[in-house]
Amino acid sequence: MNKTKRIENTFDVVRILIAILLAYLIALIILALISDDPWNVISLFIIGPFNSKKHVGDIFTLMIPLVFTGLCMCYVYAINKFNLAGEGAVNLGGCLAACVAIALRDTAVPGWIAIILCIIVGALAGMLSTAIPAIADQVFHADVCVISLMLNYILLYFTTYILKNVIKDQGASVTASYKLGRKVKLANLIPGTQIHIGLLIALACVVFVAILFYKMPFGYKMRAVGVNPSFARYIGIPVGSTIILSQVIGGAFAGMGGSVQILGMFPRYKWESLTGYGFDGLMIAVLARKNPVLVPLSAFLIAYIRTGASLVATKTQIPPEFVSIIQGIIIVLVAAEMFLSGWKKRLIFSAAKKSLKEKEAKA
Amino acid sequence: MSALRIGSFLYSVLRLSTPLIFAALSAAICEKAGLFNMAAESMMLWGALIGVMVNGWTGSVWLGFLGGCCAGVVTGLLIALATVKGKADLMLAQIAINLASGGGTIFMLYVVTGDKSTSAMTIKSQSLPKIALPFLKNVPIIGRMLNNQNLLTYGAILAAILLMIFIKRSRTGVHIRAVGENPNAAESVGISVSRTYFLTWAISGLLGGIGGVFMSMGYTSAFTKNMVAGRGYIGLCASSMVRGNPIGAMLCAMVFGVSDAIANQLQLTNAPVDLVMMLPYAVTIIVLIIISVIKIRTHVRKIKNKASQVV
Numbered sequence: 001m002n003k004t005k006r007i008e009n010t011f012d013v014v015r016i017l018i019a020i021l022l023a024y025l026i027a028l029i030i031l032a033l034i035s036d037d038p039w040n041v042i043s044l045f046i047i048g049p050f051n052s053k054k055h056v057g058d059i060f061t062l063m064i065p066l067v068f069t070g071l072c073m074c075y076v077y078a079i080n081k082f083n084l085a086g087e088g089a090v091n092l093g094g095c096l097a098a099c100v101a102i103a104l105r106d107t108a109v110p111g112w113i114a115i116i117l118c119i120i121v122g123a124l125a126g127m128l129s130t131a132i133p134a135i136a137d138q139v140f141h142a143d144v145c146v147i148s149l150m151l152n153y154i155l156l157y158f159t160t161y162i163l164k165n166v167i168k169d170q171g172a173s174v175t176a177s178y179k180l181g182r183k184v185k186l187a188n189l190i191p192g193t194q195i196h197i198g199l200l201i202a203l204a205c206v207v208f209v210a211i212l213f214y215k216m217p218f219g220y221k222m223r224a225v226g227v228n229p230s231f232a233r234y235i236g237i238p239v240g241s242t243i244i245l246s247q248v249i250g251g252a253f254a255g256m257g258g259s260v261q262i263l264g265m266f267p268r269y270k271w272e273s274l275t276g277y278g279f280d281g282l283m284i285a286v287l288a289r290k291n292p293v294l295v296p297l298s299a300f301l302i303a304y305i306r307t308g309a310s311l312v313a314t315k316t317q318i319p320p321e322f323v324s325i326i327q328g329i330i331i332v333l334v335a336a337e338m339f340l341s342g343w344k345k346r347l348i349f350s351a352a353k354k355s356l357k358e359k360e361a362k363a
Numbered sequence: 364m365s366a367l368r369i370g371s372f373l374y375s376v377l378r379l380s381t382p383l384i385f386a387a388l389s390a391a392i393c394e395k396a397g398l399f400n401m402a403a404e405s406m407m408l409w410g411a412l413i414g415v416m417v418n419g420w421t422g423s424v425w426l427g428f429l430g431g432c433c434a435g436v437v438t439g440l441l442i443a444l445a446t447v448k449g450k451a452d453l454m455l456a457q458i459a460i461n462l463a464s465g466g467g468t469i470f471m472l473y474v475v476t477g478d479k480s481t482s483a484m485t486i487k488s489q490s491l492p493k494i495a496l497p498f499l500k501n502v503p504i505i506g507r508m509l510n511n512q513n514l515l516t517y518g519a520i521l522a523a524i525l526l527m528i529f530i531k532r533s534r535t536g537v538h539i540r541a542v543g544e545n546p547n548a549a550e551s552v553g554i555s556v557s558r559t560y561f562l563t564w565a566i567s568g569l570l571g572g573i574g575g576v577f578m579s580m581g582y583t584s585a586f587t588k589n590m591v592a593g594r595g596y597i598g599l600c601a602s603s604m605v606r607g608n609p610i611g612a613m614l615c616a617m618v619f620g621v622s623d624a625i626a627n628q629l630q631l632t633n634a635p636v637d638l639v640m641m642l643p644y645a646v647t648i649i650v651l652i653i654i655s656v657i658k659i660r661t662h663v664r665k666i667k668n669k670a671s672q673v674v
Contacts, residue, residue, distance in 0.1 A: 034474050082454045136648070142655040145399070145454065146603050149596045150644045157644075161637035279462060286455060319479045321466030328463025332456055336449030 003351050011344045016287060018340065019333035020301070023326045030322065031312070041312055048311040049304050055311065057193020059303045064264065065090070066299035067202040068257025069281025071209050072126070074292050075250030077285045078213075079226040081137065083247050085148040086254035087278025088155030089129035091271055093122035093258030095159035098269035101180040102167055111183035118184060119201070119259050126255020127248045129155055134247035138240045152274060160272050167269065177269040186264040196264035202296075205253060209292040212249075222246045226290075254278060283331050302327070370507025372624060377508065377516055379627070380620025382407065382582065382591075384519040385574025386598020387612035388526055389567045394607030395530055396563040397543035402442055402457040403571045404595030405464030409434040410575025412468045412482075415586045416475060419486035427488065428576050435572015438464070439564035447557045469588045483585035490584045491515055491576070513581040515573065522570065523613035530609065539563055571595070600647045604654060619643050 031045060032038040049055050072086040097118040104114045132151055137144035167177040186196040213219040224232040225242050233239045257277060262269055284302060288294035305323050313320040333339050386403040393400035413434035418427025438460065445456040469479060476485035491514050499506040530536040541549040542559045550556050574594070579586045597619050598612075605611030622643035629639050 132648075136652055140652045140655045141659055142648075142651045143603060145401070146596075146600055147648055147651060149401075150600060150647050153593060153596075153644045154641050154648075157637040157641040161635055161641075164637065165635060279458060282455075282458060283462070317473070317477070317479075319466075319469050319473050321469040324466025325463050325470065328459040328467070331459035331462070332445050332449070332451055335455040335459070336445055336451040338448065338450045 003355065004348050007347050007351055008344070011340075011347065012289065015340050015344075016289075016334055019330050020287075022333065023329035024305075026329060027322065027326045030325075031318070035316060035318065037316075041316060041318070044315055045308040045312050049307040053192050055307060057190065057195050058310075059300065059307045060199055061194045061196070061265065062303040062306055063296070063299045064196075064198045064202050065257045065261045065275075065277045066280055066284055066302055067206065067296055068253050068260065069277045070284035070288065070295040070299050071205055071281075071292055072130075072250040072252075072254035072257070072278075073281040073285035074209065074213075074288065074290055074295060075222070075246045075253075076130070077282065078222055078290045079243050079246050081134070081243060081247060082145045083130055083133050083137075083148045083250075084145060084278060084282070085130045085133050085151050085155075086126075086251065086281055087274055087276070088148075088152035089126035089251050089254035090258035090261070090275050090277045091159045092125040092129050092155045093255030094262040094271060095162055095258075095269060096125045097122040097259030098177050098180060098262055099162065099167055101184040101263065102178050104184070105179075105181035114184050115186065115263060118263055119256055122255040122257075122259025123252040124255065126251040126253065126258070128251070129255065130247045130251025131244070134244045138244050152278075156274055163269060163272070169268070172268070175270060175272060179267055180263070180269070184263050185267075186260065194265070198260040198264040201256075201260060205256070206292055206296055209253075209295075213292050218242075218245075254281070280327075283327055286331055286334055366503045367507060370504045372628070373504065373508035374512070375627065376617065376620045376624045377512055378582070379623040380617045381513070381516045381519045381577050382574045382594050383597055383601065383616035383619050383623075384523060384613050385515075385570050385577065386595045387601035387616040388519075388522055388598075388609055389570040389574065389595075390599040390602035391605075391607045391609050391612040392526060392530070392539070392563055392570070393567050394602050395536075395543050396539045396559065397546065398560070398563060399453060400457075400567055400599060400602075401454070401596070402438065402460050403567070403574070403598050404591055404593070405460050406435040406438045406568050406571025407575035407578060407591045407595055408464045408468045408589075409438050410572030411579035411590060412472060412575075412586050414572075414576040415482050415486055415488045415579045418488040418580065419482070424489045424491055424580065427580060428491065428573075431576035431580075432569055432572045435568040435570070435575060436565050437568070439566075439568020439571070440561065443561045443564035447560050465589060468586075472586065472588070479588070481585055481587045482579075483587070486585070488580060488585065491581050513577065515577040515581050518573065519577075520613065522573070523609045526570075526609040535559075535562065574598075597643075597647075600651070604647065604650055618646075622646075 028042055028045070031041050035041040049059055069086055069090065072089070076083045076086065100118045100121050101114065104117065129151065133144045133148040136142045136147045163177060164175060169176055169178045186198050189195045189197060189199060213223070221232070221237045221242050224237055225239050229239050280302060284295060284298045287298035287301070305326060306320070309320040309323040312318050386407065389403040389406060390400040410431040414427045414431025417430030418424055421427070442456055442460055445451045446453050472482060473479050476482060478485050482488070493511050493513055494517065496510050499510050530540065538549070538554050538559050539562070541554055542556050546556045549559070575591070578590055583590070598616060601615035601619060602612040604615050626636060626639045630636050
């Protein structure tokens with residue numbers, strides 16, 4: 001029995017790797033077909049992100065928000081509720097953090113307290129955003145996915161309202177908030193790159209989530225509810241509150257992601273559209289197989305592909321959006337149970353045969 | 364407000380509702396089959412792009428329309444392939460398709476034209492004709508509202524009625540509903556569930572594709588990146604508010620059209636546009652919650668009645 005389990009686990013990893021390789025290969029073929037100088041473009045796409053310190057830094061800075069939303073979606077996906085409000089939570093978290101930063105800019109509050117306040121406000125904003133669909137789903141049995149999709153637009157228009165009417169700097173040439181101020185700017189970690197302290201915060205969150213997932217009763221309850229809610233109810237786990245709570249906790253990370261991204265990367269708040277980090281987060285959670293420990297790894301992978309694509313986009317005319325095709329192919333292949341399932345069955349079958357023979361030889 | 368202004372306001376309501384109606388119908392048929400259609404977004408995007416491309420390439424609006432429809436159907440069938448044959452999770456597959464379509468249409472536009480944001484400069488495409496109804500000309504409000512609408516605006520209303528008849532009356536429609544109620548029971552009486560799913564997705568894709576064609580060859584006269592902008596999701600909402608009834612879905616989509624039109628009007632004044640834009644979504648959430656509460660109440664009452672009869 002253990003043998004079968006082991007084959008299944010290793011097979012899952014191999015399957016994800018094959019899916020990624022296949023999607024990557026398709027992308028390379030497309031790139032080669034449409035560019036005049038295929039070798040140059042392909043090498044830029046593959047090696048480009050590693051060929052200078054700045055580019056490696058770009059991968060890591062891009063990774064930061066993805067880790068946060070990936071953690072958020074780990075919670076949501078672990079209990080099999082497709083609460084997509086993480087997308088709007090990033091905007092709301094970023095916007096409210098910017099408001100706090102602007103309010104505290106000219107006061108005597110020291111920088112580190114201001115930063116902590118901003119991030120806490122971001123986290124609370126995120127919790128609020130995912131709590132609404134979660135409660136609508138659990139208490140009123142409305143569809144969580146539809147509600148969260150609608151909520152994303154509400155949050156988007158709400159944040160643009162705040163941006164245009166409350167914190168807009170009339171002196172700026174484009175629609176942007178007042179300057180957030182130097183004191184809330186997250187400190188640079190490695191000179192010569194844009195990597196900021198947010199990376200450490202993200203990794204600390206990963207550790208926290210991993211402990212909560214695997215070492216605390218709540219994590220066990222959550223995973224039990226995700227795998228089989230009826231069984232969980234039978235053994236006395238409060239299913240409804242567990243489902244709501246895990247979505248709320250997840251939302252906190254998405255909101256934090258938004259605030260950290262704003263504090264770390266931008267001098268002003270100016271998001272006027274959804275960022276897409278929320279949906280990326282779902283993909284990262286899928287790639288990491290709901291395991292928070294693997295979230296940084298899959299976030300790194302996505303960030304690497306993105307960085308390669310934007311390098312290609314700056315050197316040639318090819319739009320960076322072609323990575324989204326890769327992402328789509330990866331998700332479908334990983335999600336499709338039938339992909340390579342024949343191979344898995346054969347492996348398990350031959351292993352079972354072998355152990356049967358060994359038993360017979362012993363007897 | 365004068366009759367003329369009311370008339371032109373209602374005219375713009377119908378115009379803005381058209382893509383929403385198609386998206387809502389696309390979601391409605393899926394809902395009847397027990398599926399959940401988040402991907403109307405990508406069906407519309409591909410319909411819009413391929414429609415314009417075929418139109419520009421052949422010079423014929425009608426071939427463009429046909430191309431857009433095919434693109435929608437292919438998108439629908441891809442989802443069916445991934446979920447029915449590949450056993451992928453429905454939600455994940457659709458999120459993946461939406462993700463891939465958002466970028467994929469931009470990429471394809473670039474490959475074909477070299478432009479990354481719009482086809483307006485590079486592809487010569489026409490719009491579908493507007494229909495003049497001379498006999499309505501002198502009717503005060505309705506004349507202004509219905510006259511000179513795009514062909515597909517009438518098409519949307521017709522499609523809702525046809526879909527209603529198809530689902531209620533036709534053999535295939537009954538099969539679709541049976542599968543939606545209980546796939547195992549349907550399978551046991553000899554209905555092929557997987558074939559029904561494929562068919563449902565194809566019809567859904569067709570409707571989504573037509574909605575996309577309207578976006579790029581009626582509403583505007585070119586493809587612009589991300590031009591669908593969440594209309595697929597609004598359609599999904601409209602249909603889930605009435606649990607997949609096509610006529611109801613059409614009416615709900617029109618409610619969204621009204622709020623779109625109000626927002627458009629208010630944009631000309633000093634009102635906070637963003638808050639106005641927020642309203643339809645907020646209303647949807649509240650209505651969805653109220654409907655679910657009513658659903659639960661009636662369900663509980665039914666069970667209680669049955670229980671009292673037994674006792």
